[in-house]
Amino acid sequence: MSPSPPSGQQFVLTFGDQRAVVTEVGAGLRTYTVADRDVIDGYEEDEMCSIGRGQLLLPWPNRIEDGRYEFGGTVYQTPLTEPARHNALHGLIRWVNWRAIEHAAEGVLMSLVLHPQEGYPFFLELQAEYRLSAAGLTVRTTATNIGTHAAPYGAGHHPYLTIGTLIDEALLKLPALMRLEVTDRLIPTGRLLPTKGTAYDFLELRAIGSLRMDTAFANLVPDSDGMIRVRLRAPGGDPAWTLWMEPVYRFLMVYTPDAIPQASRRRRSIAIEPMTCAPNAFRSGDGLIVLQPGQSTSATWGILR
Secondary structure, rough: OOOOOOOOOEEEEEEOEEEEEEEEEOEEEEEEOOOEEEOOOOOOOOOOOOOOOOOEEEEOOOEOOEEEEEOOOEEEEHHHHHHHHEEOOOOOOOOEOOEEEEOOOOOOEEEEEOEEEEOEOOOEEEEEEEEEEOOOEEEEEEEEEEOOEEEOOOOEEOEEEEEOOOHHHOOEEEEEEEEEEOOOOEEEEEEEEEEOOOOOOOOOEEEEEOOEEEEEEEEEEOOOOOOOEEEEEEEOOOOOOEEEEEOOOEEEEEEEOOOOOOHHHOOOOOOEEEEEEOHHHHHHOOOEEEOOOEEEEEEEEEEEO
């Protein structure tokens, strides 16, 4: 009997020259290619996912300071999954086995019941749908409160986009007017800083250069159709990818992997992370979604080829 991959069963999606692989573990996006060219910096089937590559971030993205928050008059303590900074990082479902309830050549619908647990005693039904089409990849996440009490919630995703070279050479357009000032533990201070005229000004397409980012952006400017679009392009123009997201994603985390353990992966890609709420939203309330019993919320983002 051959061993199972570290990320569990692999769900392969194909449409034309596009190919994506979604994993049982965490319902993550392991790979996405167009014409055999990597769109995201994924990982091999025999590898364990590291640095959040392609992972879903539910029921909160980013950090909760000290893993401790108050909701509905009760204080809760979650496990500290970023012990070096004493934070709870990226939710509760990244290492949990999901179930495919629909799987066709071009799409898969993954499902998970998140049962009440210490630190998050709320009851959610979660779904993540990945679909390929002529336009590219679309990812839709839905959460339904199937419990009897209101539940705090936020959603995010963690794709690393690549143009096949170091990101120093990449051109980036990021429609954000503000960024969040943070402490050395990457917890927002509550202060918004303008991006215009600073090193973080990507309102027009320009090179990333040597800039290091582990930065949450806010005040995102939508296009005329209401969608928010981030563009990443090789210096010669090919490849060029557009990550789009619905305005329910009010924040965007951008991370340049400068200090990750795998030296060969440093600055090989850039994480562009749609988030419905700010880092530490379970404490600050900034963008926090409160799901009443029976209520659902969905958020959609994607990558245009």
